[in-house]
Amino acid sequence: EVQLVESGGGFVRPGGSLRLSCAGSGFTFSTYNMNWVRQAPGKGLEWISYISYSGSTIYYADSVKGRFTISRDNARNSLYLQMNTLRAEDTAIYSCARADRYNYNNNWYFAFDIWGQGTMVTVSS
Amino acid sequence: DIQLTQSPSFLSASVGDRVTITCRASQGISTYLAWYQQKPGKAPNLLIYAASTLHSGVPSRFSGSGSGTEFTLTISSLQPEDFATYYCQQLNSLFSFGPGTKVDIK
Numbered sequence: 001e002v003q004l005v006e007s008g009g010g011f012v013r014p015g016g017s018l019r020l021s022c023a024g025s026g027f028t029f030s031t032y033n034m035n036w037v038r039q040a041p042g043k044g045l046e047w048i049s050y051i052s053y054s055g056s057t058i059y060y061a062d063s064v065k066g067r068f069t070i071s072r073d074n075a076r077n078s079l080y081l082q083m084n085t086l087r088a089e090d091t092a093i094y095s096c097a098r099a100d101r102y103n104y105n106n107n108w109y110f111a112f113d114i115w116g117q118g119t120m121v122t123v124s125s
Numbered sequence: 126d127i128q129l130t131q132s133p134s135f136l137s138a139s140v141g142d143r144v145t146i147t148c149r150a151s152q153g154i155s156t157y158l159a160w161y162q163q164k165p166g167k168a169p170n171l172l173i174y175a176a177s178t179l180h181s182g183v184p185s186r187f188s189g190s191g192s193g194t195e196f197t198l199t200i201s202s203l204q205p206e207d208f209a210t211y212y213c214q215q216l217n218s219l220f221s222f223g224p225g226t227k228v229d230i231k
Binding site for chain 1: 126156157159161163167168169170171174175178180212214216219220221222223224225
């Protein structure tokens with residue numbers, strides 16, 4: 001079964017740090033680009049970071065740039081998110097999502113086809 | 126940054142109804158748009174990519190159309206399992222999501 005499982009969430013004070021992990025199974029993890037997406041309680045989806053299959057290309061949303069670091073270990077089939085200088089507005093469920101690539105009309109398209117269930121991060125004083 | 130808006134934000138419908146959700150982009154994104162369905166407490170599920178291509182296993186009552194800045198998701202005959210929140214996502218320039226449309230039971 002193709003699966004993504006996140007871990008590492010918890011409660012942290014403002015200014016603190018957490019490291020999230022995402023374990024992939026049932027597919028060749030090293031060949032897929034990966035993402036982190038978060039969802040604040042009762043709110044919509046927010047994409048926050050992307051890493052290419054090799055780790056050579058990384059992007060961040062402005063809301064986390066300079067504070068969060070995405071990385072991966074393909075030997076361990078794992079994706080990571082190091083979160084520093086956390087703020088109350090970072091409180092959310094953090095999910096990893098696989099970006100698959102599809103060819104349609106001779107163009108390549110990405111979409112997030114596999115998602116984990118998420119891990120909750122609460123930032124509060 | 127590319128911003129997405131969705132309308133309506135909320136709609137109330139009955140089983141069997143035809144439902145249409147609109148997603149508008151702040152600048153042209155060709156057909157680099159996907160649609161997702163999310164039920165409470167669950168991860169999102171991919172419905173459509175490339176604006177109009179149905180993902181594997183998605184029922185044919187779902188369809189998507191549009192290009193450039195305006196897109197639609199249509200459910201031809203709403204089923205009980207379709208009551209959920211729907212999000213569009215642009216994948217032309219990084220990966221932003223729309224704010225979502227909640228489809229509720231009338």
